[in-house]
Amino acid sequence: MKNIFSLIITLVFTTISFSQQKVLFHGKIANRNSDVLYIKGNNTIIKEIKLNTEGAFNDSFETKEGLYQMFDGVEYADLYLKPGYDLDLKMDAKQFDESIKYTGKGEIENNFLAQATLNESTFNYNELLAADEANFNKMIEAKKNSDFQKLESAKLDSNFVVLQKQNIEESLFGLKQYYNQKLAGKKMDNLKAPSFDFENHAGGKTTLESLKGKYVYIDLWATWCGPCRAEIPFLKELEKSLHDKNIAFVSISTDSEKDHEKWRTFVKEKELTGIQLYADRANMDFIKAFNVNTIPRFILIDPSGTVVDADAARPSDPKLKEQLAGLLQ
Incomplete structure (x- = not known):
């Protein structure tokens, strides 16, 4: 289950155009939430993948290199797809984020994304949002540096690193907007409410x-x-x-x-x-x-x-x- 702030912060996923080789995507999902997987990019469905009665699937499709999302019912996972990738997914939907495991070409980047999701779920956003403005800014900068360091220390595709850094910055910008809204909104506390x-x-x-x-x-x-x-x-x-x-x-x-x-x-x-x-x-x-x-x-x-x-x-x-x-x- 995603952290609640994944509902608050909008991530902007950018795609980069390359040759139109197909992506091969197959695997098996135990205890699936749906009979169809939806691959989305920029909130648009780019591929529907049907699962059989045992939760197995095997499909191929053309897409641009970039960051996407895979939806199984209301649950989703981030994906990095690139023409020529051959990904195999094993997962138990009852432990959705915790059980994701990729093998094959593209496994390193996608397993990195799966682990990043788990790391996000343990981050104390309540403490961050409760901080005063000075400490909030320090904590935001520390989080950015930590996330960038993890990216740079892993052996990842260079284009993936560029896109993921952009997503980190977009996410933190959204969080700053939310924090500033809370500060501005709190100025109304104990005042007479305007009418409607x-x-x-x-x-x-x-x-x-x-x-x-x-x-x-x-x-x-x-x-x-x-x-x-x-x-x-x-x-x-x-x-x-x-x-x-x-x-x-x-x-x-x-x-x-x-x-x-x-x-x-x-x-x-x-x-x-x-x-x-x-x-x-x-x-x-x-x-x-x-x-x-x-x-x-x-x-x-x-x-x-x-x-x-x-x-x-x-x-x-x-x-x-x-x-x-x-x-x-």
């Missing part, structure tokens, strides 16, 4: 003032946002467990105007609970006040309209349940 007046999926409009007297837990999301959708089951469970408490759960869609009907359909088909609102582009002051530049984003407001937490924990985070339990006694 948004379309309600159930009809009419809803204002923040209409919810006065209750705690308000706000989810800023969009239908296109994978990490946002991943939080939906946890949010539903939280709403159900606190349905008789003094709290309103408000989901505010930030979908573009062209996706307005997509939002309405999504809410209905997914049977989303709570108060479902749509933030039209002419009325974005509430979102701008909290300096929102990444989603999902969660905000907690008290019954008087004061911001308790401008960057609240996610529904999937046990800390949120603890916080709400203390407030809703």
